[in-house]
Every structure is written in C-alpha cells, then in structure tokens.
Amino acid sequence: MPAQEEFLSILNNIKKYVDLTEVDEKDFIDIVSTSKVKKRQFIVQPRFVCKHQTYVVKGALRSYFVGNDGTDHTIQFAIEDWFISDFNSYITQTPATIFVEALEDSVIQQIEYKDVESLCERNPKFERYFRLVAQKAFAYSQRRVLSKLDKTAEQRLEEFTSMYPSIVQRVPQYTIASYLGMTPEFLSKLRKKMANS
Amino acid sequence: MPAQEEFLSILNNIKKYVDLTEVDEKDFIDIVSTSKVKKRQFIVQPRFVCKHQTYVVKGALRSYFVGNDGTDHTIQFAIEDWFISDFNSYITQTPATIFVEALEDSVIQQIEYKDVESLCERNPKFERYFRLVAQKAFAYSQRRVLSKLDKTAEQRLEEFTSMYPSIVQRVPQYTIASYLGMTPEFLSKLRKKMANS
DNA sequence: CGCGACGTTGATTTGCCTCAACGATTGTGG
DNA sequence: CCACAATCGTTGAGGCAAATCAACGTCGCG
Numbered sequence: 001m002p003a004q005e006e007f008l009s010i011l012n013n014i015k016k017y018v019d020l021t022e023v024d025e026k027d028f029i030d031i032v033s034t035s036k037v038k039k040r041q042f043i044v045q046p047r048f049v050c051k052h053q054t055y056v057v058k059g060a061l062r063s064y065f066v067g068n069d070g071t072d073h074t075i076q077f078a079i080e081d082w083f084i085s086d087f088n089s090y091i092t093q094t095p096a097t098i099f100v101e102a103l104e105d106s107v108i109q110q111i112e113y114k115d116v117e118s119l120c121e122r123n124p125k126f127e128r129y130f131r132l133v134a135q136k137a138f139a140y141s142q143r144r145v146l147s148k149l150d151k152t153a154e155q156r157l158e159e160f161t162s163m164y165p166s167i168v169q170r171v172p173q174y175t176i177a178s179y180l181g182m183t184p185e186f187l188s189k190l191r192k193k194m195a196n197s
Numbered sequence: 198m199p200a201q202e203e204f205l206s207i208l209n210n211i212k213k214y215v216d217l218t219e220v221d222e223k224d225f226i227d228i229v230s231t232s233k234v235k236k237r238q239f240i241v242q243p244r245f246v247c248k249h250q251t252y253v254v255k256g257a258l259r260s261y262f263v264g265n266d267g268t269d270h271t272i273q274f275a276i277e278d279w280f281i282s283d284f285n286s287y288i289t290q291t292p293a294t295i296f297v298e299a300l301e302d303s304v305i306q307q308i309e310y311k312d313v314e315s316l317c318e319r320n321p322k323f324e325r326y327f328r329l330v331a332q333k334a335f336a337y338s339q340r341r342v343l344s345k346l347d348k349t350a351e352q353r354l355e356e357f358t359s360m361y362p363s364i365v366q367r368v369p370q371y372t373i374a375s376y377l378g379m380t381p382e383f384l385s386k387l388r389k390k391m392a393n394s
Numbered sequence: 395c396g397c398g399a400c401g402t403t404g405a406t407t408t409g410c411c412t413c414a415a416c417g418a419t420t421g422t423g424g
Numbered sequence: 425c426c427a428c429a430a431t432c433g434t435t436g437a438g439g440c441a442a443a444t445c446a447a448c449g450t451c452g453c454g
Contacts, residue, residue, distance in 0.1 A: 065343055065346075065347065067347040068347075071347075073343060073346040073347055075339060075342065075343065087332075087335060087336050087339060088336040088339065088340065091332050091333070091336055092336075120325065120328070121325075124321035124324055127321055127324045127325050127328055128317065128318075128324050128328075130328050130332075131317070131324055131325075131327050131328035131331060134328060134331035134332045134334075134335050135284075135288050135327075135331045136288070137331075137335045138284060138331055138334045138335040138338055139284050139285040139288055139289075141335055141338035141339055141342060142272060142284060142285065142338055143285065144342055145272065145338060145341055145342055145345070146262055146270060146272065148342070148345050148346070148378070149262075149270040149345070149375075149378045150262065150264040150265075150270055178346075181345070181346045
C-alpha cells in the first residue's frame with residue numbers, strides 16, 4: 001500500500017476493476033488533468049454545471065447542500081482514492097445545486113464529462129469500469145438511507161467513527177455532524193457521553 | 198403511452214437508452230424470464246442471495262429492511278416500468294438483508310446476475326445501458342439522503358405525494374410512512390392537518 | 395496580539411414517537 | 425351470505441431524543 005500510494009491516480013483505481021493494455025492506459029491518460037486546490041477553495045458551486053468528476057490524489061474534500069434555512073448538509077467526504085462531484089449535475093450536465101469544497105490543500109485529478117462519454121463509447125473497458133463503480137456507489141448510498149432511517153444519532157456516530165476513523169481525525173466536527181444529520185452541539189454531547197463509558 | 202404499455206417490458210426500457218439491432222434484442226430476450234407473483238408473496242428474503250434484478254411489467258412491489266427493534270423501513274417502491282431487488286446482495290452475490298414483497302398481484306420479468314454479467318461482457322451496448330441506469334439510480338438515491346437530512350416530515354410527505362401520486366393511491370399508508378421515516382400515526386395526523394389548509 | 399473559526403456546556407423547547415383505544419374495511423370460513 | 429377476525433387508518437395523552445438558543449473557552453492564523 002505505501003508503494004502504491006506514491007503512484008496514486010485514477011488509473012490505479014480503474015485497474016482494480018478492469019485489465020488495461022498500454023494502449024488503453026494511453027487512451028485514458030489523455031483525458032486526465034491533474035491540479036492543486038487550496039483549503040476552502042470550491043471546485044463545484046450551485047448554478048454552474050459540474051463538468052468533471054474529481055478524484056482525490058492527496059487531501060480531503062466534501063460536498064454539501066445548503067438548505068432553505070441556511071443549514072448545510074454534507075453529502076459526501078472524499079479523501080485519497082475517492083471520487084467526488086455533484087453527481088446529478090455531472091450526469092445530466094445541468095447546473096449544480098451543491099458545493100464541493102477542499103477541507104485541506106489537495107491534489108486532484110479530473111476527467112470531463114464529454115471526454116468520459118466518448119471514451120466509454122470507443123472503449124468498452126471503461127464503460128464497464130464506470131458501470132461497476134456506479135453500481136457500488138448506488139448500493140452504498142442505499143445503505144446510508146437505511147442508516148438514517150433505522151439508527152439513532154448515537155448509533156450513526158459510532159458506525160461512522162468505526163467505518164472511517166481516518167476521516168474523523170481530519171475534518172471539522174461540524175461537517176461530520178451535518179453528514180450524520182445532527183447538530184454540532186448534539187454531536188459534542190454524544191462524544192462526551194461515549195468517552196465516559 | 199397507452200400503445201407502449203401493452204408491450205411493457207425490460208426491452209422497451211433498454212431501448213430508451215441504447216439502440217438495439219434485432220440480434221441484440223434476441224441476445225437479451227434469451228436471458229429474460231417472465232412470471233407472476235401474488236400479493237404478499239416475497240421474491241427476496243434475508244439470508245438468501247438475490248440472484249435477479251426484477252422489472253415490474255404490471256403491479257406493485259416494495260423492498261424493506263427490518264431493524265433490530267422490529268420496525269420496518271421501506272427502501273423502495275416499484276410499480277410498472279421500475280426495477281427492484283436487494284441491489285447490494287445482487288451486485289455482490291452475497292446473502293440479502295432485506296425483503297422484496299408484492300403489494301398487489303403482479304407480473305414481473307427477471308434477469309439473472311450471471312447472465313447479465315456475461316451479456317455485458319459480450320455486448321457493450323448492455324454494459325452501457327446498465328451503467329446509465331446505475332448512475333441515475335445513484336443520483337436519485339443521493340437526493341433521497343438529502344431529503345431526509347434537510348426536510349421535515351411534513352415536507353417529505355408533500356414532496357412524495359406530488360412526485361408519486363400514483364404510488365400514494367395504490368400502497369398502504371404504513372409503507373409510505375416507513376419510506377419517509379415516520380410512524381403511521383404521525384403520517385395520519387399530517388394528512389389530516391394538510392387537508393385542512 | 396486580536397479576531398474568527400471551532401468546540402463545549404447548560405437551559406429550554408419541540409417535532410415526532412409511544413402506547414392505547416377505537417372505527418372502518420376487507421376477506422374468509424362456516 | 426353472514427359473522428368474525430385481521431388488517432389498516434385515526435385520534436388523543438403523555439414522553440423523549442434531538443434541536444434551538446445563548447454563553448463561554450480555546451486554538452490557530454493573519
């Protein structure tokens with residue numbers, strides 16, 4: 001894993017799902033662009049079309065929605081080897097409704113919608129990759145719906161903490177609260193309570 | 198639409214996303230099986246692997262999860278032209294954790310995991326179709342997560358009622374309550390309140 | 395150093411749940 | 425075809441988990 005991390009890139013991720021020839025790899029590399037973002041910088045904003053899928057090489061980002069009452073709701077975190085975007089905006093190429101913000105100085109790779117679509121048409125291996133990834137993401141999202149329906153705030157926090165300990169350490173607590181659907185105050189009280197037991 | 202409904206089938210759904218030759222269609226028809234299920238019958242149960250994706254030709258089904266406290270949580274409804282399954286069990290081919298139950302006498306079409314996978318490998322058009330469908334499903338599921346995080350019980354009910362009026366009329370109210378994450382009693386009180394305004 | 399961002403703590407409120415009882419409808423066996 | 429039991433929705437009283445509001449401590453950074 002340490003050896004792999006030095007070469008962390010979308011391509012590595014793809015190779016976990018499909019075998020690529022050198023030609024395939026070249027095909028793909030042509031559509032990837034790498035860049036840096038500073039902490040607090042936005043890479044997606046409401047009213048702008050989310051043109052890219054973003055892969056995190058190094059750093060941490062989150063996507064969130066701001067409700068009518070002004071409170072924000074974290075949709076997703078992304079640390080190394082995760083994707084993030086306004087997925088609905090991306091697949092429909094309509095204006096975004098959410099923010100994607102860097103929580104740390106980060107290095108990202110991006111691929112553009114039209115390039116991805118045309119690559120998938122030309123080369124079924126990538127079609128396959130994106131199918132498998134989307135299916136996994138859907139199954140994951142369904143589990144999250146269930147978690148909110150079935151579990152108390154305390155149980156959700158426990159689940160999240162044990163599932164993503166590395167995220168808990170890196171991001172502000174109010175972002176976690178807004179991911180789990182509780183107030184920062186209540187999250188604070190839960191942590192205190194859970195420490196004393 | 199009425200004309201199309203007479204031939205409602207998975208194949209019709211696929212053709213909305215990709216163009217199929219007659220040979221493609223034959224390929225696909227070979228892996229589809231049609232059957233009937235009676236009201237209250239289960240087509241997926243915990244501890245059994247969910248081998249199929251199920252498409253609703255006629256009727257209504259729902260999938261739900263039973264929590265530790267015995268209350269059930271509706272994950273999804275499916276009426277005509279919708280898919281339903283334990284999707285996580287399906288894509289991983291591991292034991293299911295949820296029920297899928299017919300709410301009415303229904304006619305369904307089913308396709309088996311291994312057949313779908315091998316068809317996708319042979320024919321990229323189907324790979325493409327299932328990619329697009331999974332992406333849409335994922336985007337949809339994310340919206341639902343947001344809805345639960347951002348909206349009150351009353352707002353969720355309003356949203357659901359205006360989005361799926363046909364479902365509201367067909368299924369028991371307690372299933373809707375469990376979909377929206379509230380008790381049947383509270384849903385009943387909300388309806389009364391919303392009627393008087 | 396001073397300010398803004400973040401976390402904590404306590405008092406109070408509230409949205410929704412629980413529990414219990416009661417109609418209305420449906421379906422089923424005698 | 426009626427009787428009786430399920431199943432489903434409604435209503436009300438009381439309770440609790442989590443939200444709101446407000447005040448205060450602390451740390452990092454410009």
